[in-house]
Amino acid sequence: MSHRPRTLPSTRTVIGSLLTLILIMTGAAAAAPRAAAAEPQPYKLRVLEHNIAGGMNFKGGPEALNGINTQITAFNPDVVILTEVCASQRDRFAADHPDWDLHWTAMVEESSGCRTSDNPSSAQGQVVASPHPMSNLQSIPLGQTDQQIDDDGTVIREKVFTMICADVAISGHSATTLRACGVHLIAFQEPVEGWIPTDRIGARTKQVATMAKTLNAWVADGVAVTVGGDFNTRPWHATLNPLYHLSTAGKFEGSGQFHEADQTDGKWFDTRPSGVTCREDKQCRTGQFTINGTRKYDYVFISRNVTHGGEVSALSADKYGSDHNLYRALFNIKL
Structure with missing residues (x-):
């Protein structure tokens, strides 16, 4: 079998090709130098959270926003998380803050307390808003839909539970994306108190697990996350174990990847029940009461991948006409 001889390039051709390749590579490197990755910088993240009772206490009226607007002026937040917001109040909030971005989803499509003469929509839901640009808006179903059914089986009202999230772009802090989320979890205590429908038993625990x-x-992917809202449960309940990194034994050993804003407030450590231990009298699964002066139901968490050793703080402020206190959270983070 014969083989066709190969024609090899001359030495001059090889050298010329190498020089051309080197010039091309050098020119490309000079034209487009690789940008160094930005180092995370210290930042004081401010979050406001409030269940405004927009339908129940305010019948869709704009007065429900007086408290949050007062605190926006005083606190200068990066993120605002609101629950029980009527569609009319959502529209008013957007009008009051025309330069903000807002993400809203309905929880109840037909709420008798939300219908007003100016806005026939009776929807009530939740809001995540920010003075910074928001993107990647997400609505994540949490399941455990709560239905009110009359004697003949007709569904009178239905509550759909969703975690709403958005990426918040804080100027000068682009090394890590901040993702802000808001929730309103199913109500009533666990276990059953004698009258709660059996299909609600464990429902909130399942929502938190989701x-x-x-x-x-x-968080495992390196995203900075803050999540807040009306959780309808106490800090030491096992329901919240999947979120808290601080365990009820007073150790940073929990499966959750989050610190809660008020876990460092020693004034409330004595409110814990037996069996709950505080960590070196510095952190505890407790916090200031946020509803009816007797219980903490409102929370704001921050992912521990951006905190300085759990440097967090919070304040339960005025109710402003709601049955819940407005809640202020401050986190020292690197972003």
């Missing part, structure tokens, strides 16, 4: 599966995965 939240944690998504949130903890984001």
Whole structure:
């Protein structure tokens, strides 16, 4: 079998090709130098959270926003998380803050307390808003839909539970994305108190587990996450174990990847029940009461991948006509 001889390039051709390649590579490097990755910088993240009782106490009226607007002026927040917001109040909030971005989703499509003469929509839901640009808006179903059914089986009202999230772009802090989320979890205590429908038993625990599966995965990917809202449960309840990194034994050993804003407030450590231990009298699964002066139901968490050793603080402020206190959270983070 014969083989066709190959024609080899001359030495001059090889050298010329190498010089051309070197010039091309050098020119490309000079034209487009690789940008160094931005180092995370210290930042004081401010979050406001409030269940404004927009339908129940204010019948859709704009007065429900007086408290949050007062605190926006005083606190200069990066993120605002609101629950029980009527559609009319959502529109008013947007008008009051025309330069803000806002993400809203309905929880109840037909709320008798929300219909007004100016806005026939009776929807009530939740809001995440920011003075910074928001993107990647997400609505993540939490399941455990709550239905009110009359004697003949007709559904009178239905509550759909969703975690709403958005990426918040804080100028000068682009090394890590900040993802802000808001929730309103199913009400009433667990276990059953004698009259709660059996299909609600364990429902909130399942909702938190669904939240944690998504949130903890984001943290594992390096995303900075804050999540807040009306959780309808106490800090030491096992329901919140999938979120808290601080355990009820007073150790940073929990499966959750989050610190809660008020876990460092020693004034409330004595409110804990037996069996709950505070960590070196510095952190505890407690916090200031946020509803009816007797219980803490409102929370703001921050992912521990951006905190300085759990440097967090909070204040339960005035109710401003709601049955819940407005809640202020401050986090020292690197972003």
